[in-house]
Amino acid sequence: xxxxxxxxxxxxxxxxxxxxxxxxxxxxxxxxxxxDVQLLxxxxxxxxxxxxxxxxxxxxxxxxxxxxEIDKEIWFDRKNYFYSxxxxxxxxxxxxxxxxxxGYLEIEVDGKLKKIEIERLHMEEDTCKQLHFSDYSLLxxxxxxxxxxxxxxxxxxxxxxxxxxxxxxxRELVTFAxxxxxxxxxxxxxxxxxxxxxxxxxxxxxxxxxxxxxxxxANIEKxxxxxxxxxxxxxxxxxxxxxxxxxxxxxxxxxVLMRVKTDAADYKYFVEPNIFPILLTDExxxxxxxxxxxxxxxxxxxxxxxxxxxxxxxxxxxNNEGFADFFEKTCEFSKNFVAISxxxxxxxxxxxxxxxxxxxxxxxxxxxxAEMVDLLKSNEINSSQGKQVFAKLLVENKSPLLIxxxxxxxxxxxxxxxxxxxxxxxxxxxxxxxxxxxxxxxxQGFIMGQVMKETKGKVNPGVANKLILQELNK
Amino acid sequence: MKEINKDVLVDASxxxxxxxxxxxxETLLSEFDVIQKQFEIMGxxxxxxEAKPMTFPYDIRIDYLRDDVPSTPLxxxxxxKNAGSVKDGxxxxxxxx
Numbered sequence: 001x002x003x004x005x006x007x008x009x010x011x012x013x014x015x016x017x018x019x020x021x022x023x024x025x026x027x028x029x030x031x032x033x034x035x036d037v038q039l040l041x042x043x044x045x046x047x048x049x050x051x052x053x054x055x056x057x058x059x060x061x062x063x064x065x066x067x068x069e070i071d072k073e074i075w076f077d078r079k080n081y082f083y084s085x086x087x088x089x090x091x092x093x094x095x096x097x098x099x100x101x102x103g104y105l106e107i108e109v110d111g112k113l114k115k116i117e118i119e120r121l122h123m124e125e126d127t128c129k130q131l132h133f134s135d136y137s138l139l140x141x142x143x144x145x146x147x148x149x150x151x152x153x154x155x156x157x158x159x160x161x162x163x164x165x166x167x168x169x170x171r172e173l174v175t176f177a178x179x180x181x182x183x184x185x186x187x188x189x190x191x192x193x194x195x196x197x198x199x200x201x202x203x204x205x206x207x208x209x210x211x212x213x214x215x216x217x218a219n220i221e222k223x224x225x226x227x228x229x230x231x232x233x234x235x236x237x238x239x240x241x242x243x244x245x246x247x248x249x250x251x252x253x254x255x256v257l258m259r260v261k262t263d264a265a266d267y268k269y270f271v272e273p274n275i276f277p278i279l280l281t282d283e284x285x286x287x288x289x290x291x292x293x294x295x296x297x298x299x300x301x302x303x304x305x306x307x308x309x310x311x312x313x314x315x316x317x318x319n320n321e322g323f324a325d326f327f328e329k330t331c332e333f334s335k336n337f338v339a340i341s342x343x344x345x346x347x348x349x350x351x352x353x354x355x356x357x358x359x360x361x362x363x364x365x366x367x368x369x370a371e372m373v374d375l376l377k378s379n380e381i382n383s384s385q386g387k388q389v390f391a392k393l394l395v396e397n398k399s400p401l402l403i404x405x406x407x408x409x410x411x412x413x414x415x416x417x418x419x420x421x422x423x424x425x426x427x428x429x430x431x432x433x434x435x436x437x438x439x440x441x442x443x444q445g446f447i448m449g450q451v452m453k454e455t456k457g458k459v460n461p462g463v464a465n466k467l468i469l470q471e472l473n474k
Numbered sequence: 475m476k477e478i479n480k481d482v483l484v485d486a487s488x489x490x491x492x493x494x495x496x497x498x499x500e501t502l503l504s505e506f507d508v509i510q511k512q513f514e515i516m517g518x519x520x521x522x523x524e525a526k527p528m529t530f531p532y533d534i535r536i537d538y539l540r541d542d543v544p545s546t547p548l549x550x551x552x553x554x555k556n557a558g559s560v561k562d563g564x565x566x567x568x569x570x571x
Binding site for chain 1: 530535538540542544547550553554564567568570
């Protein structure tokens with residue numbers, strides 16, 4: 001008997017707001033512990049929650065990006081539990097009326113698009129950060145109250161690869177919509193996996209195992225693939241699956257038991273009485289959607305159609321933070337869009353990688369990169385001269401035209417002078433024309449090499465090439 | 475219904491990091507006594523289990539949302555003032571997992 005995996009994901013995304021979900025305490029990831037805290041975050045009596053407008057806007061943007069129905073009436077609920085990570089004794093969440101429901105996203109599986117339906121998206125507050133040691137725990141309340149959205153998929157994924165692609169797509173959406181850093185390693189995007197196995201063809205669900213604390217997208221795939229293997233082996237041996245929570249041990253490359261689940265926790269949810277129901281206006285919702293930055297798929301499509309870029313180049317520019325913006329700003333100064341994309345991907349990216357710098361630290365203005373590309377494209381300088389101009393440009397950040405003149409780079413464009421050299425080469429090598437007519441295309445390159453040698457690389461290659469062909473075809 | 479006695483309250487206040495005097499426990503116990511009696515009376519009302527909670531006294535909607543502007547947070551010393559034990563600027567407590 002073969003088994004089919006049934007996988008659903010719950011993803012928590014920390015929103016990139018300046019303040020917390022219900023208090024105006026600042027949020028700064030790198031601040032000292034317990035320095036970004038307000039009275040409400042510590043649950044002092046008499047303090048009241050006030051809903052962060054930006055967090056609601058961000059949640060709306062994500063609902064829209066995920067094709068969800070948006071509920072304009074915002075209600076919050078209390079999830080009651082007694083634990084040290086929230087001093088109030090409850091978490092404010094949206095249990096009964098999530099802001100978004102019934103959405104989907106698409107991932108590519110075996111060359112085809114697969115729609116993964118999303119059950120709900122709701123807003124809530126994060127808990128405090130707990131550090132556990134051998135005999136004590138430490139609490140940092142800076143994270144307590146940070147706005148979160150939780151995105152819950154339907155159990156429609158069937159492999160680790162599909163889950164990885166789903167999380168990657170969510171990460172791409174939250175970062176392009178600029179609602180979150182989406183960094184799994186820093187905890188701003190966290191993923192819990194629910195996985196069960198069932199015989200192929202069955203519509204019943206098997207016993208569900210939860211995998212928590214997955215800190216990278218690659219580990220999601222590895223953990224699921226391991227778990228499918230583990231559960232399959234147990235089922236083949238006639239053993240039953242235990243309802244439990246496991247974590248992924250990166251060193252062992254396997255999932256490890258954390259705790260066995262008994263009864264479902266009873267959180268005694270009820271409506272949060274300290275926040276009146278909030279009715280969002282149509283204008284507010286529309287504005288949140290309209291001000292959303294361009295998302296990945298739309299940008300890719302536009303780069304290909306507007307700038308005529310090859311898909312592979314467009315993807316490189318969009319996938320590397322800041323490059324797409326730099327590219328578009330450069331295109332304001334030159335129409336050589338494709339050449340600009342190639343120059344950024346090869347020369348600029350090469351330089352930044354070598355120096356280990358982000359594009360935001362690139363020392364050259366967009367207009368000079370555009371000018372540099374134009375010089376190369378119009379053959380006013382050749383590629384080896386271009387490398388020297390670029391090296392100086394990186395240091396001096398000034399007009400490449402000026403640098404070219406300072407370096408004395410002028411190309412020979414005089415057709416009579418170039419023709420004289422070509423004819424001399426042909427006279428000295430009388431078989432070349434016959435060789436060319438016999439189909440030996442390397443003849444052209446040989447003559448170009450001789451012309452370059454004669455002129456010490458200063459001939460305009462475009463003009464020279466045209467004249468070489470003209471002479472060979474006579 | 476769970477019996478509320480002093481042990482339960484001491485356990486709860488310890489967990490919540492509240493330090494309470496004996497007289498305050500006595501006050502709280504007497505208040506719980508009243509509350510429990512009120513719940514008992516309500517438990518006898520016909521159909522009470524089917525009643526939906528009336529969270530808000532009026533059926534109203536508001537449009538207030540707070541602007542995302544940070545305020546000056548509490549001083550770290552104030553945040554940690556009520557903590558029984560502090561280590562490296564963090565609240566220290568017996569291991570919770």
